[in-house]
Amino acid sequence: MLADIPVEHYSYVALFVFFAGIYGFFTRKNMIAMLISIELILNAINLQFVAFNKYLYPDLMEGMIFSLFIIGVAAAEAAVAIAIIINVYRRLKTINIEKVNSMKY
Amino acid sequence: MSEALYSYTVLIPAVLFISFLITGLFGGKMNPLISGFISTAAILFGLVVSYYTAYQYFIVDGLVEGAYPTHVAFDMVWLSFTSTLSINLGVLIDPISILLLVVVTTVSSMVHIYSFGYMKGEFGFARFYSFLSLFSFSMIGLVVASNLFEMYMFWELVGVSSYLLIGYYYQKPAAVNASKKAFIVTRFADFGFLTGMLLLAYFTGTFDLVALTDPNGLAIASAPVMGFMGLSVVTWAVGLIFIGGAGKSAMFPLHIWLPDAMEGPTPVSALIHAATMVVAGVYLVARLFPIYVFSAPDALEMVAIVGAFTSLFAAIIAVTQTDIKRVLAFSTMSQIGYMMLALGVSGYGGEAGTGYMASMFHLFTHAMFKSLLFLGAGAIIHAVHSNYMTEMGNLRKYLPITHITFLIAALAISGIYPMSGFFSKDEILVAAMANNPVYFWIEWAVAGLTAFYMFRLYFSIFWGEKREYEHTPHEAPLSMTIPLLLLAVASAVVGFIPFSQFVSSDSIPFDVHIHWNIAIPSLLIAAAGIGVAAFMYLKPSMTPDKVAGRLSRIYRLSYNKFYIDEIYLWFTHTIIFGIVSQAASWFDRHIIDGFLNGLASLTNVVSEKTKTLQSGQLQHYGIYMVSGVLALFLIFIYWIS
Numbered sequence: 001m002l003a004d005i006p007v008e009h010y011s012y013v014a015l016f017v018f019f020a021g022i023y024g025f026f027t028r029k030n031m032i033a034m035l036i037s038i039e040l041i042l043n044a045i046n047l048q049f050v051a052f053n054k055y056l057y058p059d060l061m062e063g064m065i066f067s068l069f070i071i072g073v074a075a076a077e078a079a080v081a082i083a084i085i086i087n088v089y090r091r092l093k094t095i096n097i098e099k100v101n102s103m104k105y
Numbered sequence: 106m107s108e109a110l111y112s113y114t115v116l117i118p119a120v121l122f123i124s125f126l127i128t129g130l131f132g133g134k135m136n137p138l139i140s141g142f143i144s145t146a147a148i149l150f151g152l153v154v155s156y157y158t159a160y161q162y163f164i165v166d167g168l169v170e171g172a173y174p175t176h177v178a179f180d181m182v183w184l185s186f187t188s189t190l191s192i193n194l195g196v197l198i199d200p201i202s203i204l205l206l207v208v209v210t211t212v213s214s215m216v217h218i219y220s221f222g223y224m225k226g227e228f229g230f231a232r233f234y235s236f237l238s239l240f241s242f243s244m245i246g247l248v249v250a251s252n253l254f255e256m257y258m259f260w261e262l263v264g265v266s267s268y269l270l271i272g273y274y275y276q277k278p279a280a281v282n283a284s285k286k287a288f289i290v291t292r293f294a295d296f297g298f299l300t301g302m303l304l305l306a307y308f309t310g311t312f313d314l315v316a317l318t319d320p321n322g323l324a325i326a327s328a329p330v331m332g333f334m335g336l337s338v339v340t341w342a343v344g345l346i347f348i349g350g351a352g353k354s355a356m357f358p359l360h361i362w363l364p365d366a367m368e369g370p371t372p373v374s375a376l377i378h379a380a381t382m383v384v385a386g387v388y389l390v391a392r393l394f395p396i397y398v399f400s401a402p403d404a405l406e407m408v409a410i411v412g413a414f415t416s417l418f419a420a421i422i423a424v425t426q427t428d429i430k431r432v433l434a435f436s437t438m439s440q441i442g443y444m445m446l447a448l449g450v451s452g453y454g455g456e457a458g459t460g461y462m463a464s465m466f467h468l469f470t471h472a473m474f475k476s477l478l479f480l481g482a483g484a485i486i487h488a489v490h491s492n493y494m495t496e497m498g499n500l501r502k503y504l505p506i507t508h509i510t511f512l513i514a515a516l517a518i519s520g521i522y523p524m525s526g527f528f529s530k531d532e533i534l535v536a537a538m539a540n541n542p543v544y545f546w547i548e549w550a551v552a553g554l555t556a557f558y559m560f561r562l563y564f565s566i567f568w569g570e571k572r573e574y575e576h577t578p579h580e581a582p583l584s585m586t587i588p589l590l591l592l593a594v595a596s597a598v599v600g601f602i603p604f605s606q607f608v609s610s611d612s613i614p615f616d617v618h619i620h621w622n623i624a625i626p627s628l629l630i631a632a633a634g635i636g637v638a639a640f641m642y643l644k645p646s647m648t649p650d651k652v653a654g655r656l657s658r659i660y661r662l663s664y665n666k667f668y669i670d671e672i673y674l675w676f677t678h679t680i681i682f683g684i685v686s687q688a689a690s691w692f693d694r695h696i697i698d699g700f701l702n703g704l705a706s707l708t709n710v711v712s713e714k715t716k717t718l719q720s721g722q723l724q725h726y727g728i729y730m731v732s733g734v735l736a737l738f739l740i741f742i743y744w745i746s
Contacts, residue, residue: 026724026728097723100723101720103721104719104720104721105716105717
């Protein structure tokens with residue numbers, strides 16, 4: 001049943017999710033929302049890895065393992081990002097990215 | 106030429122250098138006297154080795170096939186540029202290098218011992234001795250150098266140690282200025298030496314002194330005849346080398362540093378500025394003498410003219426100076442002028458080479474009596490605490506030993522028989538007469554002036570009016586009087602050494618005898634000089650003032666040293682500072698600085714315009730990055746492939 005869905009469909013979904021993430025990263029002002037957008041980008045890539053692995057090399061596992069890596073790294077990244085955001089909030093009482101702009105010329 | 110004989114001579118500079126390192130590095134941590142003892146032990150070692158070498162070379166080994174051989178006692182490749190051009194460090198043993206070894210170690214030992222008394226309790230006693238070791242090391246290195254480049258290296262080193270020792274009292278502005286002046290003037294002259302040396306090496310293909318000065322060798326035979334402005338290249342080269350020698354030996358017009366150098370401690374004046382370093386120029390010309398004689402007679406003529414002029418010029422100035430050390434400094438210039446003249450009028454080989462022999466002889470005797478005069482002057486200054494003869498008088502009662510030794514030295518420099526100066530001066534006058542009677546008459550007159558100014562000095566210090574001194578002057582301690590006595594003995598007797606048996610232009614001994622037709626006029630004028638000095642200064646009288654008044658114009662010229670210093674000052678201030686430096690400084694301020702400032706302000710403007718890109722907005726950066734990635738993506742897809 002799964003094999004009936006052509007690989008392009010996975011790519012359409014992944015493309016949509018990827019650009020949704022990019023769009024969210026550029027437009028949302030809340031840092032948590034930006035973090036979520038980054039997660040969307042990463043998951044779009046995961047989806048691509050798994051789909052291509054299945055369709056191109058059904059006997060191999062590299063794509064799957066790679067997506068597991070990405071999930072692991074994304075978890076670590078989320079922990080660091082949340083820690084940064086909490087610290088920013090403590091210091092500036094805001095997590096609006098436009099207000100966090102003291103590192104400039 | 107045999108190898109490895111006398112190889113122990115390399116120990117002399119080596120030991121002195123080690124002594125310099127020890128006293129220089131650790132002198133501040135130990136008792137200053139120990140530094141003094143280390144340096145003195147090192148130079149005494151050098152003295153013993155030099156005397157032994159001289160004995161071995163002249164007496165034991167003696168002549169080989171009728172001439173004294175030239176040995177390269179030690180040779181080491183130091184810098185190797187190409188297979189044919191390398192710079193060696195070596196020790197050259199021949200009659201004149203042994204002569205200079207003996208002179209340098211003798212005078213230096215005397216000065217080391219003397220300084221225990223003279224410098225006692227001075228600030229920087231250890232530093233003084235470490236500089237003395239450095240100087241002795243460099244001077245001996247210069248003397249035994251086996252190639253021109255090595256010689257040049259040590260030549261600069263003696264310049265440095267002279268600079269350090271003149272500026273010994275570095276809290277005194279006059280001493281600092283004098284050391285600077287000495288360094289700059291001699292360095293300026295050394296540029297001539299360097300240029301000439303490189304020119305010579307370029308055209309003969311070697312720095313090696315043995316090869317360069319072999320009269321039958323390739324260097325002299327192949328000396329190119331091509332010329333520049335009417336003189337051959339070799340003439341230019343050795344002429345330029347002579348400029349270096351003239352700077353070191355304080356020949357006119359590069360003499361201005363020597364009188365000022367008297368700001369240094371008196372033992373230093375005796376060692377460096379009377380007996381050893383200032384004769385380095387003479388030694389240099391003597392070293393290259395075959396080239397001068399065979400390839401560059403014009404340059405040799407220049408040596409003679411400069412020597413004769415300087416000897417007269419300096420003697421005239423010495424007559425009117427009142428600072429006793431300055432009188433001696435001008436007298437040194439005058440005597441070195443004699444040596445230069447003697448080289449200049451000399452020919453090569455046998456009787457014709459009398460001038461060469463006489464020059465070396467005079468170098469030898471002059472080192473003895475002039476260092477004695479300076480050390481005596483030091484003892485006087487030590488006792489009276491003044492440099493001016495106008496503040497002295499009647500000192501013979503207080504300083505009996507200094508008085509006798511000073512008198513012997515004064516008689517020696519005046520050329521009175523049987524003191525050493527008589528013999529060497531006689532030979533110089535013989536050589537001058539044989540070449541050109543004009544030189545003879547100039548030097549004859551200078552002999553009279555010499556006797557006059559020396560005895561003017563002598564009478565005004567030791568005779569003259571009775572004077573009450575604030576502190577009763579007392580005789581110097583033993584450490585000072587012993588060197589005086591030893592040098593006095595040397596000054597009195599070294600004239601009897603049959604010098605031509607040992608040193609001659611071609612290393613072949615020849616006989617000389619006293620030419621009474623030359624000696625009697627020179628004795629007469631010396632006696633006349635002494636007589637006039639005695640008449641004017643033995644008893645307090647108004648005669649000197651009257652004579653000065655009668656000859657006021659000449660007197661003032663001489664008293665102000667012919668305004669040579671003022672001419673130099675005018676030249677440096679008006680021409681160099683006023684015109685050249687102004688232009689250079691304008692160029693520096695406006696063109697060089699302008700270019701760099703322009704670059705800086707351009708950078709400033711550009712960064713001012715572009716700094717707003719760094720807004721601190723994270724999302725802007727994100728957009729720039731993604732746009733960049735997209736742009737690269739498109740470029741790779743549609744342009745590159």
